[in-house]
């Protein structure tokens with residue numbers, strides 16, 4: 132086991148992640164779990180596992196980010212998700228561009244300079260439409276596993292345009308369409324389209340400078356990737372572990388601050 136030189140913890144609305152990096156900032160360890168209501172207990176468990184695997188963590192710098200970062204504890208420095216995502220994705224690609232992050236309950240678009248600095252950003256954390264929750268709710272109502280949702284949507288070229296963009300209304304609309312015999316894949320395609328339209332509107336407010344990069348759990352959905360490419364006309368480049376970008380950036384910022 133290589134020694135751990137810094138840790139990044141990203142407490143999102145849906146998942147909790149911890150990433151450990153070595154002296155060179157390479158990701159050497161991580162855990163990703165569903166977020167628990169008791170953040171402190173979950174973080175404590177993460178840190179216990181880290182010390183069991185790597186030895187005592189005294190002096191290992193920690194940065195916490197995400198929606199629940201304030202609950203992480205005294206020893207961790209808090210940094211915004213915008214800064215951590217920017218740092219994480221810049222480490223991966225070493226260039227500027229436009230990062231779209233679609234998480235469980237928020238989505239953001241960040242314009243990143245060629246030097247890896249934040250130029251501008253837009254964030255939606257007020258409405259579930261335009262976030263992973265929009266797809267997740269419907270997937271569970273339709274009993275389609277989340278991991279299959281994108282493939283199902285791509286299994287047809289027919290697309291049913293939904294009239295509701297609100298998550299709650301879209302869910303009932305989808306149920307009623309199924310009852311009227313509209314094929315599931317074309318409804319799912321329409322559902323993905325509704326989310327993509329929200330994201331595209333956010334991209335327009337920030338502007339798109341290629342390359343277009345995608346992070347967050349929803350980046351694992353192939354229909355989202357394809358439809359976002361269609362909607363923007365830009366090819367997407369994907370980090371190796373899109374859901375860990377924030378925690379990875381947090382660990383790097385911890386390491387760099389410590390080395391100053």
Ligand code: ADP
Nearest residue numbers: 143144145146234235236263347348349351352
């Ligand atoms: P947060 O950081 O806001 O807690 P994440 O970036 O972890 O959120 O993303 C969680 C979202 O990712 C879930 O709402 C879900 O929609 C989506 N997701 C997670 N795993 C998959 C998968 N295998 N395929 C498609 N979507 C996924």
